[in-house]
Amino acid sequence: MTARSLTITPLAWQAGTIVALVAIWHWAAIFHPAVYLPPIQRVADGYIRLCHGELLFSALLPSLYRLLAGFVVAVVVGSVVGIAMGSLRGLDPWVRPTLEYLRFIPAVAILPAALLLLGPTDQMRIFVIAFGSVFPVLLAATDGARRVDPTLIDVARVSGLSTIERLWRVVLPAALPSVFSGVRVALSIALVMMVISELIAADDGLGFYILRNQRLFQTANVYAGVLMIGTIGLILTLTLLAVEKRVLAWHRGWRGLMEANRG
Amino acid sequence: MADSTAVTKPILAVQNLSKSFTTGGPRILNGMTFHQKPGQFVAVVGPSGCGKTTLLRCIAALMQPDEGEVLHRGQHFDDPPSWLSVVFQxxxxxxxxxxxxxxxxxxxxxxxxxxxxxxxxxxxxxxxxxxxxxxxxxxxxxxxxxxxxxxxxxxxPKLLLLDEPFASVDAQTRIDLQDMVMGICRSMQLSTLLVTHDIDEAVFMADKVVVLSTRPARVVEEIAIDLPHPRDQLVTKETPEFLRLRHHVYTLVRQQAQKLPRETQTER
Incomplete structure (x- = not known):
């Protein structure tokens, strides 16, 4: 009984908080009508309109496509380059100075240049999203690969694995916990870069939708778009956590043992 | 036993092996030489920090020596040969x-x-x-x-390398593991090289004990262990021959340990 009420209580509090916020908004909009405070019903309508019909194809799906494409490119490139850098020591002095420099350039700053080079295209937006989110993955993968226990590498060598097999079968799995922590950071950056990339020279996507409705004083739609971006972030993060929980099930048990040994 | 066939090519020959970690730096291994016959169980003992693990890594071809060579059935290898297996510490x-x-x-x-x-x-x-x-x-x-x-x-494998494999388990488990390893090695007719700092373990398990000096390590003495098989943790360890061999190896290792400089020495 105690365990049951303990698990339900936080959920109830969270639901309660949301209901309270919605109620405050609702009554505030009735008693104090203003452009910046549209009735919550209209925001909800705008939100639902984004999920189907014409807006689904002109706002939600283009954004999702760019976000996922850029994010996947960042994860793949970051993992591959990072793991190569972390395990092939000879590569490091050649690549690291350039990367250390590039990572301090905010992705927003390369947006105008990317627009010049690639035009107002999907590729440009995907590139900007990938550029912004690749570095956390890359640095985490480098770090993870560098910290692989040398004994495991010895085991792989005695087992006759080639360098590529070693990277694939030993370094990659050993670095995965680290890679995942980078991937989580990358996801939030990718979301930011998706919105920003759609505020410039765009004619579709959620960023463009929000900007256009702001210019038309359609405040309810602006809020609907913002809430939709929050929803995307939430769903993708939950998905990522579920994948991580599955892929890294071994890591929780192993880390527990390591900590027990140390303590 | 394979020991009796004196003409058999050694499965492992360590010849005049020297190794330091930095070029021109102090040597870890210094002109080390010993052979292992097929089917033989060799134990390498020495004071702690004398370079046993470095020796094992050179033998496994995980590391190349500066001088001398390691020959597996007469051949040199740049990478671990396929018939070699290692159990790490x-x-x-x-x-x-x-x-x-x-x-x-x-x-x-x-x-x-x-x-x-x-x-x-x-x-x-x-x-x-x-x-x-x-x-x-x-x-x-x-x-x-x-x-x-x-x-x-x-x-x-044809050659099994064991790097202090029982070092971090409790005493009872250690004894069980020793019996298990001896049983497996004999039934598979495996040549086994055990690196250990436990003298009882070395004498009890091996056909030959190689005693190393303190750093830079070289071979102080090779001692044939002719205790009959199967060996028993109680019976064998109470025989006068076991006690004599144990006394001899222990004296050699202690002499070496007393030569150790004051500072802490660590391997690898």
């Missing part, structure tokens, strides 16, 4: 934590599924069939080391 660092026991054992076998009967055979040789689907971190220390042992024998 830290079992909790040598098993892949993301693979189950079964998958860990199958790791070195090309194109063999983790469900293959070979895997179960190796696991049953170390009494670990019941734990096949567990993960290394779910096992006790002794079980982890048995898993590492199963992984090293499943490839049917």
């Amino acid at each position: 830290d079992y909790n660092r040598s098993l892949f934590p993301w693979l189950s026991v079964r998958q860990n054992v199958a790791f070195g076998l090309r194109g063999v599924s983790a469900r293959d009967p070979q895997i179960m055979a190796a696991l049953s040789a170390v009494n670990l069939e019941h734990a096949a689907d567990l993960y290394p971190w779910q096992l006790s220390g002794g079980m982890q080391q048995r898993c590492a042992l199963a992984r090293s024998i499943v490839v049917k």
Whole structure:
């Protein structure tokens, strides 16, 4: 009984908080009508309109496509380059100075240049999203690969694995916990870069939708778009956590043992 | 026993081996020479920090010596030869934590599924069939080391290198593991090289004990151990011959340990 009420209580509090916020908004909009405070019903309508019909194809799906494409490119490139850098020591002095420099350039700053080079295209937006989110993955993968226990590498060598097999079968799995922590950071950056990339020279996507409705004083739609971006972030993060929980099930048990040994 | 065939080419020949970690730096190994016949169980003992692990890494071709050479059946190797297996000292660092026991054992076998009967055979040789689907971190220390042992024998090696494999388990587990390893090595007619700092263990298990000096390590003496097989933890260890050999090896190692400089020495 105690365990049951303990698990339900936080959920109830969270639901309660949301209901309270919605109620405050609702009554505030009735008693104090203003452009910046549209009735919550209209925001909800705008939100639902984004999920189907014409807006689904002109706002939600283009954004999702760019976000996922850029994010996947960042994860793949970051993992591959990072793991190569972390395990092939000879590569490091050649690549690291350039990367250390590039990572301090905010992705927003390369947006105008990317627009010049690639035009107002999907590729440009995907590139900007990938550029912004690749570095956390890359640095985490480098770090993870560098910290692989040398004994495991010895085991792989005695087992006759080639360098590529070693990277694939030993370094990659050993670095995965680290890679995942980078991937989580990358996801939030990718979301930011998706919105920003759609505020410039765009004619579709959620960023463009929000900007256009702001210019038309359609405040309810602006809020609907913002809430939709929050929803995307939430769903993708939950998905990522579920994948991580599955892929890294071994890591929780192993880390527990390591900590027990140390303590 | 293979010992009697004096003409047999040694499975392992360490010849005038020298190694330092930095070019021109102090030597870890200094002109070390010894041979191992096929089927022989050799134990290498020496004061702690004398370079035993470095020697083992050179023998496994995980490291190349500065001078001298290591010959496996008369041949030099740049990478570990396929008939060689190693059980490393830290079992909790040598098993892949993301693979189950079964998958860990199958790791070195090309194109063999983790469900293959070979895997179960190796696991049953170390009494670990019941734990096949567990993960290394779910096992006790002794079980982890048995898993590492199963992984090293499943490839049917000719030469098995053991780097202080029982160093971090409790006394009872250690005794059980010693009996298990001796049994497996004899039934598979494996040539085994055991690196250890435990003199009882070396004398009890080996056909020959190689005593190393303090750094830079060289061979102080090779001692043939002619204790009859099968050996028993109680009976063998109470025989006058065992006690005599143990006394002899212990005296040699202690002489070396007393020469050690004051500062702490660490291996690798």
